[in-house]
Amino acid sequence: MTDTGMLRFHVPEPEVRPGGAPDFSNVPIPRAGSVPRPEIDVDPREIRDLAFSIIRVLNRAGEAVGPWAGLLSDEELLEGLRHMMTLRAFDARMQMAQRQGKTSFYMQHLGEEAVSCAFRKALAPGDMNFPTYRQAGLLIAGGYPMVTMMNQIYSNEADPLKGRQLPIMYSSKEHGFFSISGNLATQYIQAVGWAMASAISGDNRIAVGWIGDGSTAESDFHAALVFASTYKAPVVLNVVNNQWAISTFQGIARGGSGTFAARGLGFGIPALRVDGNDYLAVHAVAKWAIERARRNLGPTLIEHVTYRAGAHSTSDDPSAYRPKAESDAWPLGDPVIRLKNHLIRLGVWSEERHAQAEAEILDTVIAAQKQAEEHGTLHSGNKPSTRDMFEGVYEQMPPHLRRQRQQAGV
Amino acid sequence: MTDTGMLRFHVPEPEVRPGGAPDFSNVPIPRAGSVPRPEIDVDPREIRDLAFSIIRVLNRAGEAVGPWAGLLSDEELLEGLRHMMTLRAFDARMQMAQRQGKTSFYMQHLGEEAVSCAFRKALAPGDMNFPTYRQAGLLIAGGYPMVTMMNQIYSNEADPLKGRQLPIMYSSKEHGFFSISGNLATQYIQAVGWAMASAISGDNRIAVGWIGDGSTAESDFHAALVFASTYKAPVVLNVVNNQWAISTFQGIARGGSGTFAARGLGFGIPALRVDGNDYLAVHAVAKWAIERARRNLGPTLIEHVTYRAGAHSTSDDPSAYRPKAESDAWPLGDPVIRLKNHLIRLGVWSEERHAQAEAEILDTVIAAQKQAEEHGTLHSGNKPSTRDMFEGVYEQMPPHLRRQRQQAGV
Amino acid sequence: MARKTMIEAIRDAMDVSMGRDERVIVFGEDVGFFGGVFRCTAGLQAKYGKSRCFDAPINESGIVGAAIGMAAYGLRPCVEVQFADYVYPGYDQIVSEAARLRYRSNGDFTCPIVVRMPSGGGIFGGQTHSQSPEALFTHVSGLKVVVPSNPRDAKGLLIAAIEDPDPVIFFEPKRLYNGPFDGHHKRPVTPWSKHELGEVPDGHYTVPLGKAAIRREGSDVTVLAYGTMVYVAEAAAAETGIDAEIIDLRTLLPLDLDAIVASVSKTGRCVVVHEATQTSGFGAELATLVQENCFYHLEAPIARVAGWDTPYPHAQEWDYFPGPARVGRALVETMEA
Amino acid sequence: MARKTMIEAIRDAMDVSMGRDERVIVFGEDVGFFGGVFRCTAGLQAKYGKSRCFDAPINESGIVGAAIGMAAYGLRPCVEVQFADYVYPGYDQIVSEAARLRYRSNGDFTCPIVVRMPSGGGIFGGQTHSQSPEALFTHVSGLKVVVPSNPRDAKGLLIAAIEDPDPVIFFEPKRLYNGPFDGHHKRPVTPWSKHELGEVPDGHYTVPLGKAAIRREGSDVTVLAYGTMVYVAEAAAAETGIDAEIIDLRTLLPLDLDAIVASVSKTGRCVVVHEATQTSGFGAELATLVQENCFYHLEAPIARVAGWDTPYPHAQEWDYFPGPARVGRALVETMEA
Ligand SMILES: Cc1ncc(C[n+]2csc(CCOP(=O)(O)OP(=O)(O)O)c2C)c(N)n1
Ligand SMILES: Cc1ncc(C[n+]2csc(CCOP(=O)(O)OP(=O)(O)O)c2C)c(N)n1
Numbered sequence A, B: 001m002t003d004t005g006m007l008r009f010h011v012p013e014p015e016v017r018p019g020g021a022p023d024f025s026n027v028p029i030p031r032a033g034s035v036p037r038p039e040i041d042v043d044p045r046e047i048r049d050l051a052f053s054i055i056r057v058l059n060r061a062g063e064a065v066g067p068w069a070g071l072l073s074d075e076e077l078l079e080g081l082r083h084m085m086t087l088r089a090f091d092a093r094m095q096m097a098q099r100q101g102k103t104s105f106y107m108q109h110l111g112e113e114a115v116s117c118a119f120r121k122a123l124a125p126g127d128m129n130f131p132t133y134r135q136a137g138l139l140i141a142g143g144y145p146m147v148t149m150m151n152q153i154y155s156n157e158a159d160p161l162k163g164r165q166l167p168i169m170y171s172s173k174e175h176g177f178f179s180i181s182g183n184l185a186t187q188y189i190q191a192v193g194w195a196m197a198s199a200i201s202g203d204n205r206i207a208v209g210w211i212g213d214g215s216t217a218e219s220d221f222h223a224a225l226v227f228a229s230t231y232k233a234p235v236v237l238n239v240v241n242n243q244w245a246i247s248t249f250q251g252i253a254r255g256g257s258g259t260f261a262a263r264g265l266g267f268g269i270p271a272l273r274v275d276g277n278d279y280l281a282v283h284a285v286a287k288w289a290i291e292r293a294r295r296n297l298g299p300t301l302i303e304h305v306t307y308r309a310g311a312h313s314t315s316d317d318p319s320a321y322r323p324k325a326e327s328d329a330w331p332l333g334d335p336v337i338r339l340k341n342h343l344i345r346l347g348v349w350s351e352e353r354h355a356q357a358e359a360e361i362l363d364t365v366i367a368a369q370k371q372a373e374e375h376g377t378l379h380s381g382n383k384p385s386t387r388d389m390f391e392g393v394y395e396q397m398p399p400h401l402r403r404q405r406q407q408a409g410v
Numbered sequence C, D: 001m002a003r004k005t006m007i008e009a010i011r012d013a014m015d016v017s018m019g020r021d022e023r024v025i026v027f028g029e030d031v032g033f034f035g036g037v038f039r040c041t042a043g044l045q046a047k048y049g050k051s052r053c054f055d056a057p058i059n060e061s062g063i064v065g066a067a068i069g070m071a072a073y074g075l076r077p078c079v080e081v082q083f084a085d086y087v088y089p090g091y092d093q094i095v096s097e098a099a100r101l102r103y104r105s106n107g108d109f110t111c112p113i114v115v116r117m118p119s120g121g122g123i124f125g126g127q128t129h130s131q132s133p134e135a136l137f138t139h140v141s142g143l144k145v146v147v148p149s150n151p152r153d154a155k156g157l158l159i160a161a162i163e164d165p166d167p168v169i170f171f172e173p174k175r176l177y178n179g180p181f182d183g184h185h186k187r188p189v190t191p192w193s194k195h196e197l198g199e200v201p202d203g204h205y206t207v208p209l210g211k212a213a214i215r216r217e218g219s220d221v222t223v224l225a226y227g228t229m230v231y232v233a234e235a236a237a238a239e240t241g242i243d244a245e246i247i248d249l250r251t252l253l254p255l256d257l258d259a260i261v262a263s264v265s266k267t268g269r270c271v272v273v274h275e276a277t278q279t280s281g282f283g284a285e286l287a288t289l290v291q292e293n294c295f296y297h298l299e300a301p302i303a304r305v306a307g308w309d310t311p312y313p314h315a316q317e318w319d320y321f322p323g324p325a326r327v328g329r330a331l332v333e334t335m336e337a
């Protein structure tokens, strides 16, 4: 045996822990506008670099620059801002509702609003998302009623899911939003299956998979990439890299690859990284990938580089594992502020109008909340019936469940 | 919705099916000696090309050329030839034994002998392989007694596994050969775990994972790469691409990536492709990767490009799904013949000595077989006892198994 | 009416279903060009094209997961897992996703998939080609679990499964593929062409899920069995001369409890048999239901005959397999108890 | 002797084991720096270093698979699956690999691993944070399955599990982490600091695997329970005034059948309770064993009280949870039968 000395065990560590000063100076951030926009039918091998860069549109001055800019009208941008502000207000209210005991659990999007809101606007009716629990922007930007979302969160009598699911585990086929599973990554391969089905059926609808940075480590991520690569499925596979998986920093899932987009390289799948806090960049990259899929050019992997500014969920307290100020130090800024500044720069928005919009949106959210609470909250008011608990396990209730329902006296 | 017409479903197909004329002209085969040999501590990003080339040492003229040549002495090469010839003879006899009803099942290595035989010689005592069912060369080249292998295949009274396992599912800790599982890919992450344990323990032994081309699609392949990448585990991860997974051509598992080695790129793991029918090339690449692991430089992924010349197993008939002549058309030739020609070229071997060695080896195998058959075969002679069936489920037999053994009357 | 092997009957079920309904598609490892290692899908790709019958990568989670996505889209995938022993990598998708989708989305999305897989031992397949993991699925609400025992049922049950609006796990006792095997492994097996239940109607028909069949009427003791064990039980009854009523459950979930209760109430005795390991096997559920529902009719303890609680061994296959001798002994003991 | 919560007791067990044996290592999702979402491993990384307690990627198959490789090397990994509901991606590694390794290699390689996971409901965790999948493991030969119900046992059983030469699945009823919960969800829970079994001896001790404990002696009826249901059964007995003998099984596999048979032979009646869905739950095995072994002592059918055969609902948590009212009703019915 060659004597090469003792092996040492390597465990990656984040740069800073609570008590330390956050430092993202080693995260390379390319200038906005600097990354080229390849042709839609580019050979994936020619754009391997895009897996290691970051596509950005909005620069520090609030201008939209470079080849990925110019896709959205002022009205569309204003609408986008409103969606993100709505999602943020919605989150704040529901977070509070949970603290008030009106429901058991909540998960917010703070800092990540651009990702799902902007992506949604690049989709066509009939396309299907397979979301995780952190893409409610797909619903908000898709016009799904906030009251219905709240009814689900409250598990009240008007909950479309009859109280059966954890709060925020929405489902709306009509709005292209697949039933959220609490199990990580399972839905990624399902998105590929849905896309395969669309191709098998000669349809032109495409599917969109969503996964978090931490969850890319899960094996179904691999299943999804293998199937997407082999069958050239019309699917966009999104990785939302918000730097954290509960208390675990992204380096544990990512390992030595440098980026999550890099995972696509091993499958011949075009892989792009995008500034996830840049509404315009997310939208432009989404458009590109969606067009590829719809033109039967196959799957695209997109890593959205963002930051989870809030806690993982209402059960989590991030101060135990990361510096409090880390969020402020995050070099890609805040998606709402960045789009606001851009609109102000464009001359179609102002601080006053923003403050006013904020107030209006809050009113709308509060009004929706009031309406939802008329149908009850988790522990008070009307609730889904115990009978509902026995329904829908199968299309037709089998005899043993019927007997159990009788035993339950309902 | 953009009207982009109908999606079409894509299913990859092999170039030829039975009835067609085999054609590998589209498989790019680099010249022997043309691929550089990087420094052992190279940055993986600098050698991405190696995932798309093929490292070869033996040229058509039977010379060993290029930067990967020159590691093995004549004696070592002669020994390597003997190992491969032994494995081939062993396979032929056991295949026949299965046909004669002496056991239930057999799987041979025809055409792939170089991979496991050459790899084994690059390992040090104490290193641990996590093999699939097609690396018996690790045992043959490691000096594991053929009779013991046969006893296992026959499930006879001397079977070290007491008749419990399918034929060829060997296990020998002493010989660095982890118990084979019939379940594909499961052992790949176990290899990584073993390597992590070695690093945790400050040991200097390394682990080696083995998987087939088809099985890389399995999710545990991903688990292995994630863990290996994250913890820089001292492990060599081998993919034996023998072009087929039972009736399924490699394109179904590989998809659009071009090669299996490419999978490593997404993890920052150095990935090399090697001519799996070239004993010298396999050995040289194995040495390189093993040294990396032992020097704590982390994992390496190696794709061994070879061809399964025989049937998948004794239960399979490949003429149903691929042209009979495909094996002869395989551009990388036969590993035994190539090494033989090299040794002849070196002047240390001849056709006569080869024929003589063949006869001698056959005698040795037949002698071993005779010895094994004295202990019985699956359906005749002595066998492991029924009592053995109840042993070893746990270290200590729990009461319910004791009761069952009583019921069984043994 | 043609005589068919169980393989042919299963293939016929998929053929008929694909012919009637464009949404039915078939995929799995080696099922496309080659037609499956047991040849259950042979010819389907040639007949229906590569888009409706194709090879899958070796990833059982991917196969089931993709099928779930396809079902959510509106197709009706019928997928093959090469051996039941290899279903575990797909277990999460089945348990956490397929089984829960209708419930958790309140019917917004549903999951009409069939997961077919050869199960059971008796072919010297060792621990990884012999398992009977049905009890791991009967514990999962939202699934249906089917185990046919003959070609006629296999076809009708598989068509019913494909048409069912919910996910169905479909076990194919591989030892029965070519003939009714009664556990007498040294005797030649009668081929299906010589067996009444090898007569398989042409075209479309269904055998409803959730209905058992009485294979042998009798008054002494009720035997609850499914798959291969139906024939083992028949042999045991014949050899012991005990007038057993043999119920072939066919569907384990939902279970035909009425048929079971009616029979045991009549016989007052019950023997439960299966190939799977005994502890926490489906026999435990059966025995428990019988004692819950027929307690006052029972004249003897309900006996179980099952695989021993060990992995399935290779050489000791016939010591492991619960053959007619063991079942016969249980019948005798139950009668004498 | 200090009073500890169940979380502290479990942490203590790992601490003691890591202190005594260098081969013991601990990893899982969020278990390293942070110390686990339930804080069961808090402080272990700081004390033993990153090589012996670390964060794992979110891949349950990887966690178990790596642990198996480590065990084959010679370490003794004790890994955490964040919730029992998320064990399924690791199911194949547990069933096909950990459980079979000793057998298939005839002891050449062994697999002394512990897979810990919080299980059970009562915390409004919905269908993915409430499951009790123990029966999916009791069917698998080669595994041991443990469910502690109090801090003292939890520590002793976990140390025993870590020292056991075979793979152990260790369920931690999360509703008991902070106190003995009896199903009266509207009443405040007594903390462990006020409960006798919250007294946890310092240092090393074991509670042997495979031995049940009698929590309440009684003569009317035997209640077989484990985990949270032990306290629900206690409440039901107290509220109905029925003199129940309550057996806390502690280990489901291997099972302490002697204790069960002794008790039922004495009482002649038996009620089995668990949180998991009823069909093919571990209660089926228990009821079957009781009727097999105590048939002639039984004066009434063995009753099961279990989770309904639906996914675990969110809003209807207390309609689903088998609380003291349902258990009490079963006790009364069993006494009146
Ligand atoms: C299969 C599975 N394992 C573990 C969990 C527990 N869990 C819930 S969220 C989470 C972290 C996910 O992190 P990431 O994928 O980065 O998504 P993020 O929360 O950051 O959006 C974990 C481990 C789970 N839900 N499912
Ligand atoms: C989990 C699992 N799924 C399916 C199988 C059935 N099976 C056995 S070998 C095989 C093909 C493997 O092909 P490959 O990985 O290329 O290895 P090769 O046989 O070519 O060496 C399949 C599908 C299995 N053993 N395990």
Ligand SMILES: [Mg+2]
Pocket (backbone or CB within 6 Å): A212, A213, A214, A240, A241, A242, A243, A244, A245, A246, A308
């Ligand atoms: Mg994250």
Ligand SMILES: [Mg+2]
Pocket (backbone or CB within 6 Å): B212, B213, B214, B240, B241, B242, B243, B244, B245, B246, B308
């Ligand atoms: Mg292969």
